[in-house]
Amino acid sequence: MQNRxxxxxxxxxxxxxxxNWTFTTSETRALGDNEILVRIDYISLDPAMRGWxxxxxxxxxxxxxxxxxxxxxxxxxxxxxxxxxxPGDFVYGHFGVQDYxxxxxxxxxxxxxxxxxxERYLGVLGMPGMTAYFGILDTGMPKEGETVVVxxxxxxxxxxxxxxxxxxxxxxxxxxxxKGKCQYLIDELGFDGAIDYKNEDVKVGLKRECPKGVDVYxxxxxxxxxxxxxxxxxxxxxxxxCGAISQYNNTxxxxxxxxxxxxxxxxxxxxxxxxxxxxxxxxxxxxxMAGWIAQGKLKAKEHVVEGLEKFPEALMMLFNGxxxxxxxxxxxxxxxx
Amino acid sequence: MQNRxxxxxxxxxxxxxxxNWTFTTSETRALGDNEILVRIDYISLDPAMRGWxxxxxxxxxxxxxxxxxxxxxxxxxxxxxxxxxxPGDFVYGHFGVQDYxxxxxxxxxxxxxxxxxxERYLGVLGMPGMTAYFGILDTGMPKEGETVVVxxxxxxxxxxxxxxxxxxxxxxxxxxxxKGKCQYLIDELGFDGAIDYKNEDVKVGLKRECPKGVDVYxxxxxxxxxxxxxxxxxxxxxxxxCGAISQYNNTxxxxxxxxxxxxxxxxxxxxxxxxxxxxxxxxxxxxxMAGWIAQGKLKAKEHVVEGLEKFPEALMMLFNGxxxxxxxxxxxxxxxx
Numbered sequence: 001m002q003n004r005x006x007x008x009x010x011x012x013x014x015x016x017x018x019x020n021w022t023f024t025t026s027e028t029r030a031l032g033d034n035e036i037l038v039r040i041d042y043i044s045l046d047p048a049m050r051g052w053x054x055x056x057x058x059x060x061x062x063x064x065x066x067x068x069x070x071x072x073x074x075x076x077x078x079x080x081x082x083x084x085x086x087p088g089d090f091v092y093g094h095f096g097v098q099d100y101x102x103x104x105x106x107x108x109x110x111x112x113x114x115x116x117x118x119e120r121y122l123g124v125l126g127m128p129g130m131t132a133y134f135g136i137l138d139t140g141m142p143k144e145g146e147t148v149v150v151x152x153x154x155x156x157x158x159x160x161x162x163x164x165x166x167x168x169x170x171x172x173x174x175x176x177x178x179k180g181k182c183q184y185l186i187d188e189l190g191f192d193g194a195i196d197y198k199n200e201d202v203k204v205g206l207k208r209e210c211p212k213g214v215d216v217y218x219x220x221x222x223x224x225x226x227x228x229x230x231x232x233x234x235x236x237x238x239x240x241x242c243g244a245i246s247q248y249n250n251t252x253x254x255x256x257x258x259x260x261x262x263x264x265x266x267x268x269x270x271x272x273x274x275x276x277x278x279x280x281x282x283x284x285x286x287x288x289m290a291g292w293i294a295q296g297k298l299k300a301k302e303h304v305v306e307g308l309e310k311f312p313e314a315l316m317m318l319f320n321g322x323x324x325x326x327x328x329x330x331x332x333x334x335x336x337x
Numbered sequence: 338m339q340n341r342x343x344x345x346x347x348x349x350x351x352x353x354x355x356x357n358w359t360f361t362t363s364e365t366r367a368l369g370d371n372e373i374l375v376r377i378d379y380i381s382l383d384p385a386m387r388g389w390x391x392x393x394x395x396x397x398x399x400x401x402x403x404x405x406x407x408x409x410x411x412x413x414x415x416x417x418x419x420x421x422x423x424p425g426d427f428v429y430g431h432f433g434v435q436d437y438x439x440x441x442x443x444x445x446x447x448x449x450x451x452x453x454x455x456e457r458y459l460g461v462l463g464m465p466g467m468t469a470y471f472g473i474l475d476t477g478m479p480k481e482g483e484t485v486v487v488x489x490x491x492x493x494x495x496x497x498x499x500x501x502x503x504x505x506x507x508x509x510x511x512x513x514x515x516k517g518k519c520q521y522l523i524d525e526l527g528f529d530g531a532i533d534y535k536n537e538d539v540k541v542g543l544k545r546e547c548p549k550g551v552d553v554y555x556x557x558x559x560x561x562x563x564x565x566x567x568x569x570x571x572x573x574x575x576x577x578x579c580g581a582i583s584q585y586n587n588t589x590x591x592x593x594x595x596x597x598x599x600x601x602x603x604x605x606x607x608x609x610x611x612x613x614x615x616x617x618x619x620x621x622x623x624x625x626m627a628g629w630i631a632q633g634k635l636k637a638k639e640h641v642v643e644g645l646e647k648f649p650e651a652l653m654m655l656f657n658g659x660x661x662x663x664x665x666x667x668x669x670x671x672x673x674x
Contacts, residue, residue, distance in 0.1 A: 058602050059601075059602050059603075222598070227593070241597070241598070241600050241601045242601070243601070244598055244601075247598070253595045254595050254596070254597070254598060255593065255595070256564070256592065256593030256594040256595040256596070256597050257593040257594070257597060258590045258591050258592070258593040259591070259593070260578070260591070260593050260594060260597070260607070261559070261578070261581055261584070261591060261609075262609075263578050263607060263608065263609035264396075264578045264579070264580070264581075264609030264610070264611065265395050265396050265609065265611070266396075266609065267608075267609050267610060267611055267614060268608070268609055269606055269607070269608040269609075270597070270600060270606070270607045270608070271600065271604075271605070271606040271607070272598075272599075272600035272601030272602065272603065272604050272605055272606075273601070273604060274601065274602070274604055277604060
């Protein structure tokens, strides 16, 4: 099968550019034992991908130069040499940025497109949803009546964090870029307040939206916004470090939070999370979230960009704050044939 | 009674200087109800005092301009209008940087100079000891076999943190300035390793002394040392933020930890502590530490500077890393008469 692929050509310095990718076409190989050939339908675009492009191990190995770019994906099984998978099954796995993948079935799991649109398994029912669920509940530990602030609030993780905090009875304030996103958080997702970091001073916004201070801060962005929130935290606040998208394309060292001594003054905690640690409990979390979706308490929003060849530009939308909801790339198989 | 006092004359910009103080003499006032006149024998010199000189509330109100400088102290009751206190009693309280104090007995507690030298109630049996005890045990949570690193290791808090971690069966590494201090940590206090930040690269030292990485880091200094330790932490490490003495005299914003995203990669935690939160349990802690002292497992070291008038220079020893053990000022009452 003709297979278009994005290979990592070189490691970016700062923002990824077209030069960092090789867009090539090859033939899929024959299946070995316990393998499947998957036609990839949707590719997840995530901030973490920037880290995978760097040299040096983070919480996961980097992508090697010349390898297909790693990505979470959903697609349909076309061929299988594993009794557990049959053609027509839909599956989730890290199949990479390409049309097709021949992979071992280890780590692959089935998804059901009759229960939810396929792309949703990359968002609220996938890694971003799991990240939000375990991060806000187990590490943020929001209590009824507390104020929860989330940055990257209109993104894949932020939308879910805020809605879960609302379900738990908190005052929820989202930080997002642009009027449209802020309005959406309040009107559609039921947030209590929003701060438009592109058009107002975040400190002023925090003062207005969080009159009782901040008890839980779920941080997806790092940088100045983290520093601003640190000036408004309450005693025993919990700061969940989920990401720092403002820093991922830095060519200079990461900007550390100047106001970290607010942790001391307020006996507060800052803690990092990585979703994979909760793998054993994904099932339970998915069931609870499916219940909330059914009750209309948890809404999903995906931002779909169509066309595999658009991968490099689509990825950059994350870093420019252009995505609105979970960003996914829809693969255009017709175009490939 | 003639009473020499150090008053806060102005708020320092950067390092405190002689101009920030007024050294004056006044008469002690007559006692009101439930008050005592205390002759102050020892004055505690603590990094936190720098913060109290700044404007703006931290975890405690700042010292007002023109007020006697706040300090933890021990001394003898000379006169009392409170049935609970008699002349000849020895007491601990925040009596300030002066010869004598007339104060309400609220918050004053008795100490016994027959059980331990009086100055020890400002060190291992006082606030620094309590800070170390609750900080390392409740927030650091060291487990047997783990590696614990402490900065400011030869100071009032650091010496106690390291010894408690040894009692709990950990590998203990101290970061301190100078060969003498490092040798003392190993030879006298039983630390497993020491890093002399004045004479070696802390990252190189950490690699050598912590071959299995760092599970608990108790930070008294902040700045570059915190950033270096962040590069060596293990999964689920606990970083206790007790202070940041390297930053207290900054005229520029505090340097935040550039490597804080190591918390994310390692699912680690950074948490601030303030000793007063544990006031209800001081008694229990003091009893346990007294037991360790009696068994020879916990050694105390005080660094005594004599002469009330030396207060401004003595305070600066903390910021220059010149103290070796708990720094206290011994008041020379003879000189005052």
